[in-house]
Amino acid sequence: MSTPQPPMPQTAAPNWQAAPGSSFPTYTSPIPVVRTHLGHALSSEWTKIRSVRSTMWTLGVFVLLVVGIGLGAASLVAANSDEASLRSENPLAFGSFGLLLGTMCIITLGVLTTASEYGTGMIRTTMTACPTRGRVLTAKAIVFFAVAFVVTLSSAVLVALADVALLEGARDPSGEEWLKGTVGISLFIALLGLLSLVVGSIIRHSAGAITIMIGVVLAPLVIAMFMFSQSLEDLQQALIEYSIPNQLSVFYSQSLTESGPSGWDPLWIMLGVTAAAFAGAYALLEKRDV
Known part of the structure; x- marks a missing residue:
């Protein structure tokens, strides 16, 4: 019968310490590590907006509406009016008909720029690539605003020049009318x-x-048209004055009412409303799950 062996004494685990310096002193990563910034997000959003079909379709229809309706309205007026009746007309104002319908295209493209990514689930990839959510929304806003403004301005200037040439008997627009009828209206629609x-x-x-x-x-504007009660007269007036169609007409000095916004007021109103909505969207974006 064998004699049991005494237990081996326990020894402390060695305290290993890494040698000073890099574990792989001769390795260099082939992938450059770059700190991301807003420029990268802008480049990404520009690639998205110019590579999807919806952008080309909506902007193409927008240009057709603005140019086609603007030139068509001016041509009809020129063919059915005498020179005396045209002397008081602002030839730039005939472009407002196409611009009013064209706003539907700009609205659609603006919504699709953000909401379509939530519908397809692509927003998860976007937020993974750029975890700073506010930067993503800012980049989308800058790229879209630039595209919408340039396309609207180009169309408005083309229609304005053509309408002035078609309506030879109309008065010559002043410098401020040119500025409001091209740059001002383009900023408003953007x-x-x-x-x-x-x-x-x-x-x-x-x-x-x-x-x-x-x-x-x-x-x-539609609701105001059906307000026949005299007690609702003040509300009806306010709805007409601050409706989008009336604010568009203000840029051509053809307001539907004698009171309400005038001059550049519609632009400042739209700027304030958009800024408030942007602040709310930014706050929700930081709190919500993707």
């Missing part, structure tokens, strides 16, 4: 599209956000 982009970010549903924005554009 801001309206930017408001649509922000609403798309808040609602996260393309059809719902587009419906809301169409209601914002058309509902006040």
Whole structure:
């Protein structure tokens, strides 16, 4: 019978310490590590907006509406009016008909710029690539506003020049009228599209956000037309004055009412509303799950 062996004494685990310096002193990563910034997000959003079909379709229809309706209205007036009746007309104002319908295209594109990513789930990839959510929304807003403004300005200038040439008997627009009828109206429509982009970010549903924005554009004026009660006269007046169609006409000095916004007021109103909506969208974006 064997004698049991005494247990081996326990020894402390060795305290290993890494040698000073890099574990792989001769290795260099082939992938450059770059700190990301807003420029990278802008480049990404520009690639998105110019590579999807919806951008080309909506902007193409927008240009056709603005140019086609603007030239058509001026041609009809020129063919059916005498020189005496045209002397008091502002030839730039005939471009407003196409611009009013064209806003639907800008609204649609603005909503799709944000809401479509939530519908397809692509927003998860976007936020993974750029975890700073506010930067993503800012980049989308800058890229979209630039595209909408340039396309609107180009179309408005083309229609304005053509209408002035068609309506030879009309008075010559002043410098301020040229500025308001081209740059001013383009800034207003681009801001309206930017408001649509922000609403798309808040609602996260393309059809719902587009419906809301169409209601914002058309509902006040339509509702006011059916207010026959004298007790609602003040409300009816306010709805007409601050409706989008009336604010568009203010840029051509053809307001539907004698009171209400005038001059550059519609631009400042739209700027304030868009800024407030953008602040709300930014706050929700930071709190919500993707």
